[in-house]
Amino acid sequence: MKVRSSVRALKRKPGSVVVRRRGRVRVVNRTNPRWNSRQG
Template sequence: MKIRHSLKSVKARHKDCRIVRRKGRVYVINKTNPRFKARQG
């Protein structure tokens, strides 16, 4: 599954963002600042 550029730009907004795969979906999660969240798929 390709990770779209929009998710990579969300990841670049904060140093603690992580890209996680769960059940075929790709999430961007951030434990320290929960405002930075995204989902694809």
């Protein structure tokens, strides 16, 4: 699966982790939940 550029920009933020859950790519950020996102 291609990762969208908006998701790729969010993974550079401090504290963010890229996780695959149920076939979806998610960016989970515990330090700032505003940067959570999903693709797919």
